[in-house]
Amino acid sequence: MVDKALSGAGLRGQVAGETSLCTVGKSGTGLTYCGYDITDLAENAKFEEVSYLFSRGHLPNQSELNEYLSKLKKLRGLPQALKEVLERIPKEAHPMDVMRTGASMLGNLETEESFDEANDHIDRLVAVFPSIICYWYKFSHEGKRIETETDDASVGAHFLHMLTDKKPNELHEQVMNVSLILYAEHEFNASTFTARVCASTLSDIHSCVTGAIGSLRGPLHGGANEAAMELIENMKDPEDAETTLMGMLERKEKIMGFGHAIYRESDPRNTIIKKWSEKLAADVGDNRLYPVSVRCEEVMWREKKLFCNADFFHASAYHFMGIPTKLFTPIFVMSRVTGWTAHVKEQRANNRIIRPSAGYIGPESRPVPPISER
Numbered sequence: 001m002v003d004k005a006l007s008g009a010g011l012r013g014q015v016a017g018e019t020s021l022c023t024v025g026k027s028g029t030g031l032t033y034c035g036y037d038i039t040d041l042a043e044n045a046k047f048e049e050v051s052y053l054f055s056r057g058h059l060p061n062q063s064e065l066n067e068y069l070s071k072l073k074k075l076r077g078l079p080q081a082l083k084e085v086l087e088r089i090p091k092e093a094h095p096m097d098v099m100r101t102g103a104s105m106l107g108n109l110e111t112e113e114s115f116d117e118a119n120d121h122i123d124r125l126v127a128v129f130p131s132i133i134c135y136w137y138k139f140s141h142e143g144k145r146i147e148t149e150t151d152d153a154s155v156g157a158h159f160l161h162m163l164t165d166k167k168p169n170e171l172h173e174q175v176m177n178v179s180l181i182l183y184a185e186h187e188f189n190a191s192t193f194t195a196r197v198c199a200s201t202l203s204d205i206h207s208c209v210t211g212a213i214g215s216l217r218g219p220l221h222g223g224a225n226e227a228a229m230e231l232i233e234n235m236k237d238p239e240d241a242e243t244t245l246m247g248m249l250e251r252k253e254k255i256m257g258f259g260h261a262i263y264r265e266s267d268p269r270n271t272i273i274k275k276w277s278e279k280l281a282a283d284v285g286d287n288r289l290y291p292v293s294v295r296c297e298e299v300m301w302r303e304k305k306l307f308c309n310a311d312f313f314h315a316s317a318y319h320f321m322g323i324p325t326k327l328f329t330p331i332f333v334m335s336r337v338t339g340w341t342a343h344v345k346e347q348r349a350n351n352r353i354i355r356p357s358a359g360y361i362g363p364e365s366r367p368v369p370p371i372s373e374r
């Protein structure tokens with residue numbers, strides 16, 4: 001029998017390395033990036049400033065930011081070979097698979113030859129992910145080959161512009177900015193840990209990001225925002241939400257968008273995105289999804305002391321902006337690529353290959369029986 005305290009299901013509570021990028025659930029400050037509180041950043045920064053912080057190690061001054069923004073703008077174009085690959089991916093494909101293939105194909109076309117080039121590849125990935133998903137989406141769903149080299153000022157506006165064929169309004173651009181900041185980094189979560197394990201073999205940055213996308217795709221991690229949308233969209237009103245959730249809890253089903261591996265009482269990102277979801281609800285005149293979501297939050301706390309994580313109110317917020325549900329998790333990638341790649345660099349800077357041990361629970365040693373006797 002393996003010692004439970006040592007093996008720790010899901011490695012919960014075990015320190016698996018060090019980071020100077022982020023604290024999660026530290027008392028007093030729910031979530032910080034390089035010492036800056038998430039609430040402060042969401043109110044006072046642009047996503048690109050956060051992205052710069054993670055790649056360069058400090059918040060940019062105005063001229064550094066201007067230079068960075070114009071660099072990102074120039075990196076939005078897709079190589080012809082990548083467009084051809086994206087055009088061959090069917091409409092029915094999972095958009096996270098499109099992101100994974102996009103990152104991997106880019107690794108073939110623009111390979112990281114030396115770790116000194118890391119920041120150039122990181123900037124490219126930050127700039128190009130919205131182009132990858134929108135190019136595929138518009139081609140596969142509407143038969144259009146879109147221009148991805150827009151002159152929008154931000155990553156969020158670039159994405160919404162390509163998706164909706166028009167420049168986003170100020171509210172939508174603001175919500176995208178906040179959302180991208182909230183999702184940017186979260187310490188040793190599953191996808192980031194995947195990226196770090198890959199980085200620890202001294203692999204290239206596209207492999208680290210491609211692996212991380214695969215880990216983020218699952219419904220227990222990034223995929224929860226889509227699952228939350230699928231849940232609330234079928235709820236007619238708050239009473240229906242109450243009945244549905246009570247039934248699900250009775251049947252011991254998981255409610256996506258609730259609970260967390262580290263936070264115990266609340267996820268600081270929820271308060272922020274919930275406020276924006278409320279604003280968007282007022283903006284579109286919604287009187288169903290937002291009240292339904294609020295009732296879900298009340299029921300889960302009352303019944304199980306489970307709280308909304310970052311994903312739950314993101315579902316209604318994205319929906320109110322007209323974003324198709326299947327594109328929710330790819331937005332997470334557009335943001336989290338900044339955290340993943342910062343961790344890759346941090347791992348490389350002080351590396352030892354990540355290789356834990358397993359407690360063996362299989363059969364005792366035994367001879368291989370002849371095939372005729374099996």
Ligand SMILES: CC(=O)SCCNC(=O)CCNC(=O)[C@H](O)C(C)(C)COP(=O)(O)OP(=O)(O)OC[C@H]1O[C@@H](n2cnc3c(N)ncnc32)[C@H](O)[C@@H]1OP(=O)(O)O
Pocket residue numbers: 010219220221222224253254255256257258259260261262306309310311
């Ligand atoms: C941005 C993000 O990635 S945030 C996470 C997004 N994922 C989700 O929203 C998926 C739904 N939530 C979950 O599956 C879990 O809460 C996780 C994966 C986030 C964390 O998992 P764990 O650390 O194992 O959860 P934890 O140890 O706190 O679970 C305690 C108990 O609450 C239950 N529980 C936890 N979350 C939920 C939920 N969303 N719905 C119902 N029950 C839940 C667990 O089944 C467990 O019950 P048990 O002791 O009877 O087995």
Ligand SMILES: O=C([O-])CC(=O)C(=O)O
Pocket residue numbers: 183185186188189190221261262309310
């Ligand atoms: O930290 C985690 O386990 C999951 C999470 O909230 C994130 O990655 O944003």
